[in-house]
Amino acid sequence: MKQYLKVKMPDLTEWIIPVEIIAKDHAKVYADHFDSFEESLKDTLDLFTSDPFEVEDWSRNNMDWDDVKEYAIQLPYIPNPDLYQTGWANGEIEVVELEI
Numbered sequence: 001m002k003q004y005l006k007v008k009m010p011d012l013t014e015w016i017i018p019v020e021i022i023a024k025d026h027a028k029v030y031a032d033h034f035d036s037f038e039e040s041l042k043d044t045l046d047l048f049t050s051d052p053f054e055v056e057d058w059s060r061n062n063m064d065w066d067d068v069k070e071y072a073i074q075l076p077y078i079p080n081p082d083l084y085q086t087g088w089a090n091g092e093i094e095v096v097e098l099e100i
Contacts, residue, residue, distance in 0.1 A: 002019075002020075003018070003019040003020075003048070003049070003055075004016035004017060004018055004019060005017045005019055005022060005055055005056070005059055006075075007072075012077075013075075013077065014074070014075040014077075015072045015073065015074050015075065016072070016073050016075060017059075017068045017071055017072050017073075018071055019045075019048055019055055020045070021068055021071045022048070022055055022058060022059045022063065022068070023041060023044045023045050023048055023055075024041060025058070025062065025063055025067065026044045026048075026058050026062070027040040027041035027043075027044045028040075029062070030043075030044070
């Protein structure tokens with residue numbers, strides 16, 4: 001099974017990015033510590049598989065959205081009507097003027 005990093009954006013859209021893309025970025029940086037890029041990548045994938053925090057840490061502190069956006073897949077939005085009462089009672093509201 002393939003691993004993905006799932007990100008919820010401020011606009012509430014959710015995206016997944018293959019962990020392999022993040023691992024390749026990490027492996028490039030540390031390739032000098034190994035005999036080959038492939039060895040560095042294998043080591044990185046082992047690390048990322050054993051400790052998901054490392055995926056999150058590397059992606060947030062060493063990569064930008066521009067580095068992953070071409071690989072990102074937007075997940076479909078599935079509304080949850082059970083949360084509508086909470087939104088109605090506690091959600092962000094404002095009065096607006098519109099011409100419809």
